[in-house]
Amino acid sequence: MLKKIITTLLSFSFLLCGNFPVSIFYMEEAKASSFNSLGDRPFMGWSSWSSIRKKPTEQNIKDAADVMAAKFKSHGYQYVNLDDYYMLDWTTTVDKYGRWVVDPKKFPSGMKALGDYIHHKGLKFGLYVTLGIPQGAVDQNTPIEGTLYHAKDIVDLRKGQKVNFNFKNMYAIDFSKPGAQEYIDSWAQLFASYGVDYLKIDGVRNQDIQDVEAWAKALKKTGRPIHVELSNNLDIKHASTWKELSNGWRTDHDVEAYGKPTLTNWKKVSRRFDDAAEWHKHAGPGGWNDFDSLNVANGGKDGLTEEEKRSYVSLWAIASSQFVIGNDLTKLDDYGISLLTNDEIIGANQSGVAGKRLYKTAASQVFYQKLPDGSYNIVLFNTGPSSQNASVKWADLGVEGSAMVHDMWSHQDLSSMDSGFTTELSSHASRMVHVIPTSLSGNRYTPYDVKISSVPAAPDWVMVDRKDQNSVTITWNPVYGAESYTVYRKTINRFGFSSGYTLIAANLTEPNFEDKTATFRAGGSYSYVVTGKNAIGESAKSPKAQSDSQSFVLVAIPMMLFFTVIILLKLFSTIRDKYQLYRTA
Incomplete structure (x- = not known):
């Protein structure tokens, strides 16, 4: 999904020269909340x-x-x-x-x-x-x-x-x-x-x-x-x-x-x-x-x-x-659905950057996000009671020279603008655009291929449910930017010993998998981890999730008995040796 949003947002016909890799800000690169590691994005x-x-x-x-x-x-x-x-x-x-x-x-x-x-x-x-x-x-x-x-x-x-x-x-x-x-x-x-x-x-x-x-x-x-x-x-x-x-x-x-x-x-x-x-x-x-x-x-x-x-959705999006x-x-209604499912607008909301206000007048406001790749998302609002023009100057954003503009709501490429952008807006209307300074490519004006430069985040909230005697179902939360998922498993015996993780399923496009070879074994269990993949590579492994929790009776007690027998045998051997030594003396 993230790839779709990013590709839509950046694949404009007028983009810069050559194979120019753009750094996309992925949330796993940022610090999450200090107390629960959640909230990487809105x-x-x-x-x-x-x-x-x-x-x-x-x-x-x-x-x-x-x-x-x-x-x-x-x-x-x-x-x-x-x-x-x-x-x-x-x-x-x-x-x-x-x-x-x-x-x-x-x-x-x-x-x-x-x-x-x-x-x-x-x-x-x-x-x-x-x-x-x-x-x-x-x-x-x-x-x-x-x-x-x-x-x-x-x-x-x-x-x-x-x-x-x-x-x-x-x-x-x-x-x-x-x-x-x-x-x-x-x-x-x-x-x-x-x-x-x-x-x-x-x-x-x-x-x-x-x-x-x-x-x-x-x-x-x-x-x-x-x-x-x-x-x-x-x-x-x-x-x-x-x-x-x-x-x-x-x-x-x-x-x-x-x-x-x-x-x-x-x-x-x-x-x-x-x-x-x-x-x-x-x-x-x-x-x-x-x-x-x-x-x-x-x-x-x-x-x-x-x-x-x-304008309502645009403000929520630009402010993240x-x-x-x-x-x-x-x-x-269809219009509302189109507002809530526009992937370019969602991409701005999920960019990881909370927009700032650039201008405020009695009847207009402009907000912007400066993205890590040097481009901008900008919204121009007419907050007044009648139609008027709203403008943004590139110099006020710190941009030198011209910039190329794309309308994020209509998905239309506009043109290169020399010093800024002006649009006519009716009362309470807005215009949301993506702006790429041409200085990013030495002021050249030829298309290029956008390349995403990060792997997805590790899947979270992995759960394992036993379906029957021979199979379990593994589910997890879908991950932004993942095109497919891979599931790894290791087998744990009744004494808690296990082998390493081995791959059991790859190229999964849905966040679930049924393991039909997970035969129930008294006292034993299976541990699973999941990764996400895209064209760049594979994510880190998810937190592990385990099936068939080992019971104290089936695992701890046999292990305790095993070690008790070892200790008793050692004690018996020591007593025997001392007794034989005593008799010899």
Whole structure:
């Protein structure tokens, strides 16, 4: 997929001379989040909140997953995120350890089954939580899992309630008390048992940093890679803290137009221009600014003109915001789909560079990304009420001489521009272009072949499930830039000894493989690693995943007996030798 985006973005008929290799910025070259090694690039997915709001069900989330897999997964979208209102009223109903209870009427099969459904589509499963401990847990003084402590041992009723947008009554936790961290640990383990890959933590304020730290620790302890997103309207003064503890943070209030018949409006969207300018320096591999969801594909329900919708997506793309669809996926219009699946625009969003604002006037703004190969992505916006020209001067970008211009929305090559670029824009319209200074090739104007110069990242989240007595299924997350995958296996005997990894499957184009030679062996197991490949080469190996976990009875006890016998034989031999020596004496 990444190759498709890069090739589309760079294979222009007017490109520079000769075989000129371009350095593409791959995310694995950059440092990910310090606490969970995720968030190499802005996440792409869908959230239930904008369109479903208070009425999520097992079926409408499955329906969304079906559409995501069919229409959007091939363009890089991965996450299906269930937001609020999936739980029972926690002021009275909590589980035996004081955590929220999933509403069995809305989700009769439970969260684990829903997560499995989403994963089998090759997608990731997201869920929602707010800070604190529920009133129901405190009233019932529920035990904290794995400890001798109870809810009343950790609650701090002196402080105000935590922000919650549903049933309220989430009480503060005193993290100086024993059992406090363990309570959050138990909740994180519960989410991990569902198969959660993403967690939105809502209602975060400056005074909640200790709570967020507790959740970051707890999620890391699960051993499961879980993307952490903080919401909403976070304080930029604590940007370094948000980045240390999460993979993304909402920079403003919700984009939804509450109380209106539409999902959003231009006033809500245009607030993000200043957000993009102020927050850009805090975004990068490991953590990204989150401007909220994209509501551009439900026709008039969106509350925007077609030009406003395109500007909406262009701003999110140039700023490298999290790229989250908010629309009802069962009622998509063709224009909206075209906006959300334009691979050149997605390429800008996934470039790893958060765009900066170059100009701001009363009625226009220009943002740009300077890419590692020396080229630029630029968006010119008309933010005013009437048509006007918008311009960018190459000199203001530090570009000397002329540059060649390509329209990223229409995929049209324009021409070489001597000193800048000017375009006429209607009200709230925009133009997004890719610009290549001709100085990169000594100011020559002949075509060349673009060559990608990096291998893909290692696949992650490899899972092994035994299908029957003779076979297992291996699945993993698809990797940007991988044209195929290779699977390696090693066999581990009941004593824990194994050979090295050997190749068992190559040139796989889907992120799954059935190993039909993995015969079940009591006490033994199989270990698998996966790599991605493209024209440049093969990635590093994925983290290993193992089948048929060896039991203590079948492995540890035989090994203990084996070494016990050796020790007893040695002891017997020593006693015998001493006895014979005694008799001789």
